[in-house]
Amino acid sequence: MRKNKRNAGKDLIIIILLAAVVFGLISFAKEATITGQAAAPLNQAPIWTGETSTFTTIKNESIVLSLGEYFTDPNGDAITYLASEASNIALEVSGQQLKITPEPEFIGERYISIFASDGEETIKKTITLTVLETPEEPEPELAPEINDAIKDQNGRSVGKKVEEDYTFDTIIDNIERTPQNIIITFHHNANDELPVWIEDWADYKLSKNTALPRETITLTVPLINGIVPKFKLHVGATSDVFEFGKTIPSVRIIDDKLNAGQYQIYDRDDDFVDVEITKGESRIIINAVASEEINAKIGEIEELKTEVIAVDPIAMGSATITLEKTGKVSVIRMCEDFSTETFTCQGKWEITDIPFTDTGNQIIFTVDHFSAYAGGTATNLTIWDDSDLGTQFTGAPMSFYANFTNATGPANNTNGSCKIRFNTTGAYGPWLNMTFNATGTDIYNYSRTFNIQGTPDYYEINCTGTGENLAATDAFYVYQFIPNQGLLSCTLRTGIACLPGETKVLGLSATTNAHAELSTQSNYNTSICCQDLSGRNTILATGTTFINLSNTTNAHVALPNTTTQYNFSANISGSSENITCNYTQTSGVCAYPYGCIATISNNTNAHVSDCSNNPYSQTICCRFPQVPLNSTLNVTKNITPSPAIIGSVMRYIILIQNLGPGTAHNITVNETYPNDTIYLSAIPAPSAGNNIWFISNITAGSSSTITVRLRVNDSAVNGTYLNNTVNVTWYNDTGGNTSRAANASVQVLTGAAAQRRASGGWPATAGARRMYQETAEALAAEQFTPTCVERWTCGEWGECINSQKMRICTDQNSCGTAYSKPGETTTCTIEQPAAPTAGQAIQQPQMPPQPVYVPEEPEIKENKLAKTLPFITYGLLILLTIALLIHLIREHFIGKETHDIWYYALYVLFALTVLSITAELLLGELMPYPAIFAIGAIVMVFILDILLRRIANRPKRPKKKEPITVVEKKQEEIKEDELEEISRKLKELKL
Structure with missing residues (x-):
């Protein structure tokens, strides 16, 4: 058992070492570079960098092209050139020089193909050669003069030159107007590089901010609603200045309703635009607008007979107005001082002599300036009351006025009349006739007092005259009199004594042009009687002197503040409060809370009159003291x-x-x-x-x-x-x-403003008027500076495919709209060069390639080992896999068991083969992660070893036993006996 563990540990160490060595070599091969040198990128073909592919010469003259100026190699490799001859043209390539020689007397155009090779990649470029009879005289460059019209491709004026720098000229090469942009190309002939910039507009694209002599610069400006916006192009420090486009007004329709109206802008062939504003059946077309802003409103005013069109004053040519009628119209009325914000006439609706056409439901007329216009009648009624002029209190006289006029002047008792009625209880009372004052005011009036506070009460005035009947209603305010404030009121009494509650303060010989007497005298039957309407005071004929008399009776009078010394004085006061007086030139009218006592003909030596019927100018006004009020x-x-x-x-x-x-x-x-x-x-x-x-x-x-x-x-x-x-x-x-x-x-x-082109109307073709419309929801968004202005930038055009080329344009401000987006597709054509015909020679280089400039920095060279690594690896893996299979058969199936170096090496390589093929299939790269592969290889080695050992050690199927003979059986018994004998002897020896 100890031996097996030792062998297993030894096997594991050998496998790990072999895997590390193999993957170290593979990793080194994949990343290997020559010392001090970076791995080279893949080779790139030469490219054409020439600015033009069209060349010109004249009859019987050659042209030489330095091809190194037209081609470049991204890798810095030396380039060799070939050229295919065209008919009537001879070509000679020498190094980087291409000499082109037309046949004698040949005139025409030919295509020439040039081949450029860096030794690995070859490209072809076709150029055009034009052979002329005589040299073309360059057309003189005509620079625009001051105020010269600059026109687009359709001959339509789009700008002019407004300032000039006489040290150089700026030449406008081309102006193209597309549905989205105006594109201007230009150059200058100064000797130095000049700055280029745009004034008065932010949304544009310049190809460069500086321009070299004769360098073409391109300016692209998006159109606004199909119209060229106003901007200035500056070229040079002191600057040629060109002004393009026109003022495009921002239109604001003032209203608090969503149906305020809409507007449309039309382009014109001059420097202006037309603007149409509509609401329902009413509209206005403003011609030749030059203002930056239009504030307008169409609405109703009760006393007029049409809708009212109001526009703040603007620079314009004329305006045609169509207004929906709400009643009979006999004249056009105009208010010169009209507020579009409050929609009220600050002055007066004047009658004009503007002619108009009545279509039944509408009137149509033309004006040449603005404030507000409407249709109306020849008569006009304006009403007001004293509460419009100041605070009115209960018990004080209050007057109501009516100014009733027609086209020729004020209506009077012969051609008109006015009446008034009051509503102080919730219902109108009876009609009361008003009095016409023909002595200077030419107005109707009616006076009365009110004893009950009303805030507000109402009155209605109805006037009739010259076939017209007008009525108007207004509110008035009467406040309860303050209990602790006196209110002086004086009345002229003739033939009778003063009434209860009244006190005589002066006697008169008549109601007007009278002599006076003191209140203590009784020679005259006319008296001035005064009272405190508040009831707080009883009037006394003592206290404050309001006038001096020359005698006690039959006297002239003088004001107290004059130098005339009259020795007798008329006095007045209240029982609990004093009275003060002043003197005004108001013909019997005293401002509240003053009360008029009398009027006199002069400051001294004067006669006396009353305050209302035939008053003199000099007025005696007296009052109780003003108490503090909340x-x-x-x-x-x-x-x-x-x-x-x-x-x-x-x-x-x-x-x-x-x-x-x-x-x-x-x-x-x-x-x-x-x-x-x-x-x-x-x-x-x-x-x-x-x-x-x-x-x-x-x-x-x-x-x-x-x-x-x-x-x-x-x-x-x-x-x-x-x-x-x-x-x-x-x-x-x-x-x-x-x-x-x-x-x-x-x-x-939410209610995002929507600007959309109106349907119908004029065709959207070049030169046609373009119509745009904004809904009322958009108007709300226009009441402040737009949040987002599109700024489009576009990439280069792609190659021409199927007669079309494309580009991608991006809004740098990410507005999310595409009102001024440039076009991303355009048509194109491909020039097809003439193919070389049979017999046309391909010129071979006559000189060896010129040496290529090598930078001083480390040279980049190709890693040949890394390039051929996949092929070497695949070959090795295939050979080693075959060897592994032979080894496995030898070990496990033939029975020859060996644990030498080949045993472990073949195991590892077999595992690497499986993993490499799997990586190639799944990742597209052979052995992309060496460390992971090493671990995977070790695991697979053990798995394979276990599987193969199980296969090799599987029990074999037993063979069919043959019958045992007696001899064989005897031999087995003998063997068993021998084994037992041997065993016995071994035991004895052991003992």
């Missing part, structure tokens, strides 16, 4: 559009209204922006940071608006809501501060 601010917030589109812009409109009665001071507005939004801008601009505004004050009845633009981040989740709060704090006249908040919420949805 104010109430109403804060609201609106969001447009709603829902908001992810990636687009939305607007927060914050409206702060002072409902009165006091003035709000030191207002602070603090806006909290929602997550997933980015602040863009605000009107007005924030006072601090990007979300805080300071407002000095807002008077009662006034308001302030803040508009904020936010972008919805792409990270916003579709369907979620953006919530935020605005906080407003302010101080009252009483000194206390108050705050109020307003919340807003908007849902965000």
